[in-house]
Amino acid sequence: MGEVILKMKEISKAFPGVQALDKVDFEVKRGEVHALMGENGAGKSTLMKVLTGIYAKDSGTITFEGKEVEFHNTRDAQKAGIVIVHQELNMLGHLTVAQNIFIGREFKKGIRIDDRKMNEETKKLFDRLHIDIEPTETMSNLTVGKQQMCEIAKAISHDAKVIVFDEPSAALTETEIEELFKIIRDLRKQQIGIVYISHRMDEIKVITDRVTVMRDGCYVGTLITEECTKDDIINMMVGRVIYENPKEKSMVAEDAPVVLKVEHLNAGKMVRDVSFELRKGEILGFSGLMGAGRTETARAIFGADAKESGDIYVNGQKVEINSPEEAVKCGIGYLSEDRKRYGIVVHKTVAENSTMACLGDYVRGLFINKKAERNISQDYVNSLATKTPGVDELVVNLSGGNQQKVVIAKWLIRDCDILIFDEPTRGIDVGAKNEIYKLMNRLASEGKSIIMISSEMTEILRMSDRIVVMCEGKKTGEISIEEASQESIMNMATREIG
Amino acid sequence: MNKVTQIPVSNRKTTLSKLGGQKFIVLLVVILLFLFFSVVSPDFRKYTTVMSILDYSYYITLMAIGVTFPLITGGVDLSIGTGLICYSLAGGYLIVHCGWPVGAGMAVSVLFGVVIGALNGFLVAVMNLPPFLATLCTCMITRGVGSLCSGRFGISWPTTGAPGSWFRNIFKITVNGTKVPIGFLWVLLLVILMAFILNHTKIGRYTLAIGSNKEATILTGINVKFYHIMAYVISGLFAGLASIAYSAVFSTVQPGTGAGFELEAIGGAIIGGVSASGGVGSIEGSLLGVFVICLLKTGLPYIGLQANWQQIVTGLVLIGAVLVDIIKKKRKAV
Numbered sequence: 060m061g062e063v064i065l066k067m068k069e070i071s072k073a074f075p076g077v078q079a080l081d082k083v084d085f086e087v088k089r090g091e092v093h094a095l096m097g098e099n100g101a102g103k104s105t106l107m108k109v110l111t112g113i114y115a116k117d118s119g120t121i122t123f124e125g126k127e128v129e130f131h132n133t134r135d136a137q138k139a140g141i142v143i144v145h146q147e148l149n150m151l152g153h154l155t156v157a158q159n160i161f162i163g164r165e166f167k168k169g170i171r172i173d174d175r176k177m178n179e180e181t182k183k184l185f186d187r188l189h190i191d192i193e194p195t196e197t198m199s200n201l202t203v204g205k206q207q208m209c210e211i212a213k214a215i216s217h218d219a220k221v222i223v224f225d226e227p228s229a230a231l232t233e234t235e236i237e238e239l240f241k242i243i244r245d246l247r248k249q250q251i252g253i254v255y256i257s258h259r260m261d262e263i264k265v266i267t268d269r270v271t272v273m274r275d276g277c278y279v280g281t282l283i284t285e286e287c288t289k290d291d292i293i294n295m296m297v298g299r300v301i302y303e304n305p306k307e308k309s310m311v312a313e314d315a316p317v318v319l320k321v322e323h324l325n326a327g328k329m330v331r332d333v334s335f336e337l338r339k340g341e342i343l344g345f346s347g348l349m350g351a352g353r354t355e356t357a358r359a360i361f362g363a364d365a366k367e368s369g370d371i372y373v374n375g376q377k378v379e380i381n382s383p384e385e386a387v388k389c390g391i392g393y394l395s396e397d398r399k400r401y402g403i404v405v406h407k408t409v410a411e412n413s414t415m416a417c418l419g420d421y422v423r424g425l426f427i428n429k430k431a432e433r434n435i436s437q438d439y440v441n442s443l444a445t446k447t448p449g450v451d452e453l454v455v456n457l458s459g460g461n462q463q464k465v466v467i468a469k470w471l472i473r474d475c476d477i478l479i480f481d482e483p484t485r486g487i488d489v490g491a492k493n494e495i496y497k498l499m500n501r502l503a504s505e506g507k508s509i510i511m512i513s514s515e516m517t518e519i520l521r522m523s524d525r526i527v528v529m530c531e532g533k534k535t536g537e538i539s540i541e542e543a544s545q546e547s548i549m550n551m552a553t554r555e556i557g
Numbered sequence: 558m559n560k561v562t563q564i565p566v567s568n569r570k571t572t573l574s575k576l577g578g579q580k581f582i583v584l585l586v587v588i589l590l591f592l593f594f595s596v597v598s599p600d601f602r603k604y605t606t607v608m609s610i611l612d613y614s615y616y617i618t619l620m621a622i623g624v625t626f627p628l629i630t631g632g633v634d635l636s637i638g639t640g641l642i643c644y645s646l647a648g649g650y651l652i653v654h655c656g657w658p659v660g661a662g663m664a665v666s667v668l669f670g671v672v673i674g675a676l677n678g679f680l681v682a683v684m685n686l687p688p689f690l691a692t693l694c695t696c697m698i699t700r701g702v703g704s705l706c707s708g709r710f711g712i713s714w715p716t717t718g719a720p721g722s723w724f725r726n727i728f729k730i731t732v733n734g735t736k737v738p739i740g741f742l743w744v745l746l747l748v749i750l751m752a753f754i755l756n757h758t759k760i761g762r763y764t765l766a767i768g769s770n771k772e773a774t775i776l777t778g779i780n781v782k783f784y785h786i787m788a789y790v791i792s793g794l795f796a797g798l799a800s801i802a803y804s805a806v807f808s809t810v811q812p813g814t815g816a817g818f819e820l821e822a823i824g825g826a827i828i829g830g831v832s833a834s835g836g837v838g839s840i841e842g843s844l845l846g847v848f849v850i851c852l853l854k855t856g857l858p859y860i861g862l863q864a865n866w867q868q869i870v871t872g873l874v875l876i877g878a879v880l881v882d883i884i885k886k887k888r889k890a891v
Contacts, residue, residue, distance in 0.1 A: 363776055387778025401776050404769045406836055415766065416777045418759050426757040469777065 061089030070119035152199035204235030324369030344523030392470030460491025623795025631835025632688030642815030643703030667797035674793015678786030768835030
């Protein structure tokens with residue numbers, strides 16, 4: 060390990076309503092692999108976006124190779140020698156490997172692009188990195204792992220001195236990860252500084268030299284990897300005081316019947332052999348880190364995505380759900396994490412959105428009974444305390460919390476008894492959050508059964524009667540609220556060594 | 558409830574533009590265009606000119622009413638132009654060469670439209686072809702089928718005075734020697750009917766919902782495929798109706814024509830406020846938009862601008878209409 064090449068000092072960044080970064084310190088040395096860890100929303104990505112010029116920082120300094128710098132976009136950062144390898148690959152599938160690597164800075168021969176030279180240069184680059192890929196191969200023919208190698212090679216061809224890997228292993232197989240590590244070790248030898256963002260505890264132990272932990276936008280501390288244990292890191296990640304009271308004990312009656320039973324559900328890579336039960340009046344929390352497969356599980360149950368195998372029972376009866384239409388018929392309603400994209404029709408009114416799932420009940424003869432539609436919508440605006448100038452207001456003009464209430468109203472009017480809340484309070488401010496919580500508790504006490512997917516630990520501990528934890532598509536644990544703690548959940552949510 | 562009466566200013570604007578907005582502007586444009594041509598050219602003021610504008614407007618208006626539905630879903634139907642000619646030739650062939658009664662020929666024309674519409678809907682909603690591509694294919698197919706129906710020759714539906722010519726009176730009757738354009742009445746009634754369907758029935762509501770947010774509509778548990786197909790069926794149905802209007806107004810239907818009609822209908826709908834990206838639109842707006850195009854087409858020759866200029870001006874007007882749509886969206890996003 061050499062001297063410090065990159066130093067970020069007291070970096071702060073606020074977005075409307077949240078302090079995303081609060082005086083965060085971070086440094087990388089030459090020839091070091093430095094892990095950056097933290098729960099979802101801890102601020103890792105924001106910090107890296109500030110570093111590479113995607114966001115402008117509010118205060119603090121960035122020193123790179125001894126000079127204070129400020130990048131205004133990724134291009135500036137690239138020129139200086141800081142590149143980021145994103146989790147989602149930015150590759151142009153129809154072009155060749157070499158064309159991708161030199162995109163935007165093609166070699167020219169007169170006005171013609173010199174493909175031969177690009178291929179030769181790519182070959183040289185790959186040889187240096189011991190990557191075995193033909194430069195003339197079409198990008199989309201490569202596996203995800205190979206594509207990532209290309210992305211890394213592209214980063215290095217920019218003469219990078221610091222490379223940021225944002226969850227590079229998420230989409231890779233075991234052998235591909237081995238190859239990735241080989242390359243990272245090579246880079247380390249070449250005195251390049253590496254930032255490694257990952258949730259996988261075992262990888263951190265294997266590949267990194269130091270670990271910096273962030274929590275709620277703050278710097279928590281830096282450890283030397285060799286000298287710490289998984290528990291040390293987890294404690295730093297979760298060591299937050301929970302201000303809102305966690306639920307002490309389950310509110311579900313002992314003899315409450317099972318309303319939804321899922322057995323051995325499989326759907327793609329993200330849902331592997333998931334089984335669980337949901338009881339009447341229960342709020343079942345689904346916890347896990349980003350990409351654990353919780354949303355995918357919900358979508359598979361709801362019929363929005365195809366499933367490979369598995370049985371679903373509603374009220375003890377086996378049901379076939381192959382489309383959202385069939386799920387709704389079974390009384391299941393789904394509130395998406397991405398309201399604007401999947402939840403509401405923004406340029407329609409509150410009333411139109413409210414009756415969307417059961418418009419048939421509001422048709423008289425051939426025509427929609429707009430008066431009845433308005434009345435029922437108004438009833439729910441009142442009972443959910445939705446703040447809107449009226450039921451004829453366009454949903455786009457409401458705040459996030461109130462949009463969420465419109466979606467809830469939609470499923471309640473449809474008389475759904477099983478509600479899947481996917482990140483119910485994402486993008487909703489604190490006051491409105493409490494209202495949504497109260498509402499969910501009220502619904503549960505009225506006999507609705509709720510699955511709540513949440514990445515917020517406080518939310519999970521505050522709302523759930525029981526908690527299912529997922530990691531990489533598998534259910535890794537189930538725990539009652541009485542026994543649950545941040546540590547126990549985080550332990551199940553991160554992958555075990557081996 | 559005391560807090561909610563305060564509507565921010567920006568909201569008030571959207572409410573206002575929701576009420577009138579583009580439609581009001583387009584109505585104004587129609588009136589101004591009419592006044593302009595009337596003042597500049599005395600010939601334009603004549604009753605016969607108005608009659609010819611109306612004659613010309615029927616089939617385009619009917620196509621525009623229909624195509625408004627696929628447009629609102631965020632798609633398009635390019636097959637209505639050549640389709641119209643194809644349906645008209647098919648119906649006409651049966652009447653002229655096979656001795657079918659005129660009513661039966663008309664029914665065939667309309668049914669043919671519905672079938673092609675259903676095919677379009679199937680390709681788009683079930684097979685997931687891009688609407689542009691799917692309807693481009695059926696556009697070619699209908700052009701070919703139309704020519705097959707008639708050989709190389711045009712087909713004349715029964716002319717005025719001949720037996721079976723009663724259908725021409727659907728659009729124009731002669732009372733005391735003056736021609737009365739009652740076709741306009743039928744068009745207006747259809748506009749009202751379809752506006753009602755768009756705004757007050759499940760089909761209409763879901764057409765709008767698919768265009769604004771297809772994913773959300775699917776996740777609400779709605780049979781989106783069915784309603785998506787219906788939008789194209791409606792488009793086909795109205796192309797069929799338009800083929801009757803065309804047969805009634807023009808003496809001969811020529812095979813191989815019809816390409817380009819759809820652009821006038823689609824252009825009219827977009828001028829009338831249908832959003833180019835779907836989700837927004839109205840039948841009455843489409844009607845007004847078509848009239849802008851028809852007025853330009855008929856009026857420009859009276860001020861000495863010939864066919865090429867009509868197309869250039871129409872194109873420019875369309876760009877303007879689309880820009881208005883984009884600017885409106887941007888404002889909303891802020």
